[in-house]
Amino acid sequence: MTRKRRRLYIVIAALLVFGGATALVLTALDDSLDLFQSPSQLMASPPPPERGIRLGGLVEEGTVLKSTDGLSVSFRVTDGAQSVPVSYKGILPDLFREGQGVITVGNMGPDGTFVAREVLAKHDENYLPREVVDALKESGQWQGEATQ
Amino acid sequence: MAKRLLFLLPVLIFLVVAGYFLWGLGPERDPKNIPTVMIDKPTPSFDLAAVPGLDVPGLATADLAKGEVVMVNFFASWCVPCRAEHPFLTALTEETGVPLYGINHRDKPEDAAAWLAELGNPYTRIGADPGRAAVEWGVTGVPETFIVDGQGRIRYHHRGPLVPDVIERQVRPLLEELRS
Amino acid sequence: MIIELGHFALILALAAAVIQGTLPMIGAARGDAAWMALARPAAVAQLFLVVFAFCALTQAYVTSDFSVLNVVQNSHSAKPLLYKITGVWGNHEGSMLLWILILALFGSAVAVFGGNLPPSLRARVLGVQAWIGIGFMAFTLFTSNPFERIFPAPLNGEDLNPLLQDPGLAFHPPMLYAGYVGFSMAFSFAIAALIEGKVDAAWARWVRPWTLLAWAFLTGGIALGSWWAYYELGWGGWWFWDPVENVSFMPWLLGTALLHSAIVVEKRNALKTWTILLAILTFSLSLIGTFIVRSGVITSVHAFASDPERGFFILILLAIAIGGSLTLFALRAPSLKAGGLFAPISREGGMVINNLFLTAACAAVFLGTLYPLFLEAIDGSKVSVGPPFFNATFVPLMVPLVFLMAVGPMLPWKRADLAGALVRLKVAALAALLVAGLTWYLQTGGPILAVAAMGLAAWLFIGALVEWADRVKLFRASPGESWRRARNLPRAAHGMTLAHAGLAVAMAGMIGSSVWKQEVVTNLKPGESVEIAGYSLLFEGVGKLEGPNYKAERARFTVTRGGEEIALMFPEKRVYQVKAMPTTEAAIRTTFFSDLYAVIGDADGQGGWTVRVYHEPLVPWIWIGCLAMVAGGLTSLSDRRLRVGAPHRQHKSTARPAAA
Numbered sequence: 001m002t003r004k005r006r007r008l009y010i011v012i013a014a015l016l017v018f019g020g021a022t023a024l025v026l027t028a029l030d031d032s033l034d035l036f037q038s039p040s041q042l043m044a045s046p047p048p049p050e051r052g053i054r055l056g057g058l059v060e061e062g063t064v065l066k067s068t069d070g071l072s073v074s075f076r077v078t079d080g081a082q083s084v085p086v087s088y089k090g091i092l093p094d095l096f097r098e099g100q101g102v103i104t105v106g107n108m109g110p111d112g113t114f115v116a117r118e119v120l121a122k123h124d125e126n127y128l129p130r131e132v133v134d135a136l137k138e139s140g141q142w143q144g145e146a147t148q
Numbered sequence: 149m150a151k152r153l154l155f156l157l158p159v160l161i162f163l164v165v166a167g168y169f170l171w172g173l174g175p176e177r178d179p180k181n182i183p184t185v186m187i188d189k190p191t192p193s194f195d196l197a198a199v200p201g202l203d204v205p206g207l208a209t210a211d212l213a214k215g216e217v218v219m220v221n222f223f224a225s226w227c228v229p230c231r232a233e234h235p236f237l238t239a240l241t242e243e244t245g246v247p248l249y250g251i252n253h254r255d256k257p258e259d260a261a262a263w264l265a266e267l268g269n270p271y272t273r274i275g276a277d278p279g280r281a282a283v284e285w286g287v288t289g290v291p292e293t294f295i296v297d298g299q300g301r302i303r304y305h306h307r308g309p310l311v312p313d314v315i316e317r318q319v320r321p322l323l324e325e326l327r328s
Numbered sequence: 329m330i331i332e333l334g335h336f337a338l339i340l341a342l343a344a345a346v347i348q349g350t351l352p353m354i355g356a357a358r359g360d361a362a363w364m365a366l367a368r369p370a371a372v373a374q375l376f377l378v379v380f381a382f383c384a385l386t387q388a389y390v391t392s393d394f395s396v397l398n399v400v401q402n403s404h405s406a407k408p409l410l411y412k413i414t415g416v417w418g419n420h421e422g423s424m425l426l427w428i429l430i431l432a433l434f435g436s437a438v439a440v441f442g443g444n445l446p447p448s449l450r451a452r453v454l455g456v457q458a459w460i461g462i463g464f465m466a467f468t469l470f471t472s473n474p475f476e477r478i479f480p481a482p483l484n485g486e487d488l489n490p491l492l493q494d495p496g497l498a499f500h501p502p503m504l505y506a507g508y509v510g511f512s513m514a515f516s517f518a519i520a521a522l523i524e525g526k527v528d529a530a531w532a533r534w535v536r537p538w539t540l541l542a543w544a545f546l547t548g549g550i551a552l553g554s555w556w557a558y559y560e561l562g563w564g565g566w567w568f569w570d571p572v573e574n575v576s577f578m579p580w581l582l583g584t585a586l587l588h589s590a591i592v593v594e595k596r597n598a599l600k601t602w603t604i605l606l607a608i609l610t611f612s613l614s615l616i617g618t619f620i621v622r623s624g625v626i627t628s629v630h631a632f633a634s635d636p637e638r639g640f641f642i643l644i645l646l647a648i649a650i651g652g653s654l655t656l657f658a659l660r661a662p663s664l665k666a667g668g669l670f671a672p673i674s675r676e677g678g679m680v681i682n683n684l685f686l687t688a689a690c691a692a693v694f695l696g697t698l699y700p701l702f703l704e705a706i707d708g709s710k711v712s713v714g715p716p717f718f719n720a721t722f723v724p725l726m727v728p729l730v731f732l733m734a735v736g737p738m739l740p741w742k743r744a745d746l747a748g749a750l751v752r753l754k755v756a757a758l759a760a761l762l763v764a765g766l767t768w769y770l771q772t773g774g775p776i777l778a779v780a781a782m783g784l785a786a787w788l789f790i791g792a793l794v795e796w797a798d799r800v801k802l803f804r805a806s807p808g809e810s811w812r813r814a815r816n817l818p819r820a821a822h823g824m825t826l827a828h829a830g831l832a833v834a835m836a837g838m839i840g841s842s843v844w845k846q847e848v849v850t851n852l853k854p855g856e857s858v859e860i861a862g863y864s865l866l867f868e869g870v871g872k873l874e875g876p877n878y879k880a881e882r883a884r885f886t887v888t889r890g891g892e893e894i895a896l897m898f899p900e901k902r903v904y905q906v907k908a909m910p911t912t913e914a915a916i917r918t919t920f921f922s923d924l925y926a927v928i929g930d931a932d933g934q935g936g937w938t939v940r941v942y943h944e945p946l947v948p949w950i951w952i953g954c955l956a957m958v959a960g961g962l963t964s965l966s967d968r969r970l971r972v973g974a975p976h977r978q979h980k981s982t983a984r985p986a987a988a
Binding site for chain 2: 605612616640643647651655657658661
């Protein structure tokens with residue numbers, strides 16, 4: 001077993017493993033990506049039904065309807081210009097509210113309704129960027145009771 | 149030589165990735181932002197009543213296309229960042245003379261009045277919005293600020309508080325351009 | 329006052345680190361023993377100063393000192409004491425301080441226990457360690473100062489995100505950081521070795537325990553985070569391939585590879601250059617993880633508040649630390665002396681294969697995590713890479729690895745007989761077939777892949793046990809003889825068996841919960857019940873409940889099986905008052921073989937409630953398996969050979985005498 005031979009074996013094994021991994025990655029990237037779209041983009045060019053989509057926008061006021069069994073929900077997601085009807089079966093996230101930001105993951109149905117398999121609401125609303133904190137202090141306006 | 153190159157490979161890969169990271173940090177790119185579609189669109193139609201207890205009139209679509217550049221600011225008394233941008237917004241209005249219209253988002257009228265009494269009122273018109281107008285304007289939170297040109301078209305949309313940096317780099321140049 | 333002293337202590341610690349990072353390095357280059365010796369007191373002084381700073385901040389949290397901005401933003405006087413303390417690191421600024429504290433702890437551990445290291449290596453390791461500390465302390469002081477005051481002080485704070493007010497998540501960050509930061513030791517040793525131009529068995533003996541310790545912490549930290557996600561998010565899942573999870577998983581994958589390749593360096597003096605590279609990359613991925621989580625370049629459901637300015641600072645740190653170390657690697661590594669020879673079929677060969685698969689898997693996770701960023705930079709489209717991608721790439725890479733995991737430990741060093749090893753594994757093969765057959769019998773019409781996967785887990789489990797049994801001659805010698813052998817076996821051998829078997833158990837749990845999970849979502853009125861997996865849950869209604877800083881609606885379920893009452897379950901919906909934020913508290917009834925998991929949703933206004941019930945088979949095995957892996961790591965760490973500071977046989981290549 002010479003040093004050269006050993007290196008050759010390692011190189012061959014490495015090429016096999018990494019070649020295999022690359023092939024896996026390429027095929028997986030082809031068909032398991034969710035594309036982020038706004039309602040306007042979605043309406044402008046409706047994607048094929050098999051394409052996974054993340055639809056982001058606001059839950060339009062007054063459009064949230066629950067079915068009589070209490071499980072299926074329909075609502076519209078809007079970005080101000082366009083709105084898309086969404087149907088979803090399951091428990092809505094804790095922070096799901098009308099007029100709030102939401103991301104739904106799913107596919108466009110043939111009837112133009114977006115069928116969501118997952119609904120994500122914003123995790124924490126009380127995020128205060130650092131520049132705001134700085135600005136608060138600069139302006140001397142920081143007061144505890146102001147924070148709801 | 150080939151061996152040397154092999155040893156260089158890790159650092160080269162890192163440099164490429166770091167380049168992407170640098171791009172990813174670009175200030176205009178916040179992945180949490182839902183892209184705005186309002187730019188260069190006419191303002192949505194709405195008609196908001198005045199906030200009771202305030203001496204400024206309400207706000208409607210018709211007020212926004214009178215041949216004058218205006219700023220429209222969504223705010224609420226319960227919103228901490230609004231408090232932060234308030235002095236800068238006031239100063240900007242005073243310095244430029246551009247009218248500032250407010251849309252008071254999901255607020256109790258008495259809270260809004262107290263808030264403005266405490267901090268001063270830079271708004272010449274304020275509409276009380278129970279939530280509907282925010283949706284039509286594509287607003288995802290408060291504060292957000294729009295610049296509307298004399299023809300009633302939206303020319304600028306900023307999510308989050310107007311801090312000095314944003315005002316100096318984006319808002320002031322655009323206001324000057326629109327008014328010249 | 330204490331807060332200002334804490335701030336001052338952190339600045340002094342930075343100064344101590346600057347001394348530690350410069351003078352000993354110069355001393356090592358010049359061969360000046362006095363300058364080199366400065367590293368140890370400097371590291372200890374740095375630790376004391378950082379501990380003081382950390383205690384100062386903790387004190388502000390415990391006493392609810394709302395003149396400190398960080399306390400205002402993340403605490404509230406009504407919060408339970410435990411979460412006041414854990415709130416210290418439940419936010420960006422405080423978690424940076426914790427990170428620095430752990431870094432200082434590790435650094436001073438080398439200073440205190442590193443008596444038997446060659447002085448120049450010790451000085452350089454401590455020097456590199458100090459530079460990492462300088463980077464993070466400067467970052468904290470200049471961009472994320474936790475000691476900032478605000479004036480006037482508000483009456484009360486804004487409270488900690490309620491999702492973080494949980495025992496599982498309270499201790500997740502310290503463990504995770506101990507893991508990340510622990511890898512900095514391997515990194516410092518690698519850089520020091522590159523500067524010295526020498527890697528030998530003694531070096532590997534020093535790197536291994538630190539890597540092992542870091543690995544055990546990281547394993548525990550990841551498991552704890554996963555457990556938290558499982559019971560707190562209320563989705564019944566335990567791993568989501570979220571970027572934040574992935575960035576902790578990548579160092580784990582490479583750290584696992586490093587753990588194994590360091591053994592080859594120690595025992596066979598081979599794979600030296602590769603091990604150095606792995607040590608650099610493992611810590612680099614920890615740093616990149618910090619960057620991704622805190623800069624907001626990638627969207628995640630539970631990232632820290634993002635801030636491009638901070639992100640820029642960390643990116644500069646990354647460029648210096650990673651770019652610098654990899655450049656040093658490119659310059660110095662080619663001149664490292666190559667090590668021992670081995671045949672492809674040998675223990676070393678097995679380790680190479682292990683490293684290849686782990687590295688490839690890590691690369692796949694890396695690509696999947698960063699692909700959205702790459703694509704957006706290229707053509708502006710926003711995509712997200714979800715679980716399907718990772719399932720399609722990661723799992724196929726793990727299958728051959730797990731298959732070989734049972735074989736590798738059977739192979740002797742240098743040159744091995746594959747057929748012989750496989751013969752020894754015939755029991756494992758039998759067990760695999762048996763388990764596969766049993767799975768086939770128990771599941772009707774289930775996926776065939778699950779059958780193979782359970783067989784694979786059994787193969788690994790029994791394979792690990794067979795290897796151990798062979799070494800102690802279990803059942804082939806008298807029990808007394810076996811006991812004697814087991815006691816004489818190095819702890820590292822027990823540790824390996826435990827960790828490998830633990831992985832097999834965790835794997836079985838992951839397979840079970842992914843394949844046979846059952847879910848029922850329904851609307852129930854009080855008095856109605858829902859059936860799942862042979863259980864019947866009777867919904868008895870919802871009552872109100874008041875916690876220390878939240879209000880809750882609590883449902884009551886009576887669980888029966890075969891008509892016999894076996895348990896009560898109380899899922900809750902809580903609203904934390906300060907942030908007005910609702911959270912879901914799942915009720916979980918666990919047995920050794922499965923979890924019954926119940927969540928309540930909203931009332932429909934007509935007396936009914938949305939109820940979601942899961943039956944999650946084998947999920948407890950995931951936690952048991954992870955515990956076994958951590959225990960395996962710690963057992964291995966207690967091996968006499970690796971015990972920190974214990975005298976060890978002088979290796980031939982350790983030319984320098986141990987320092988006093």
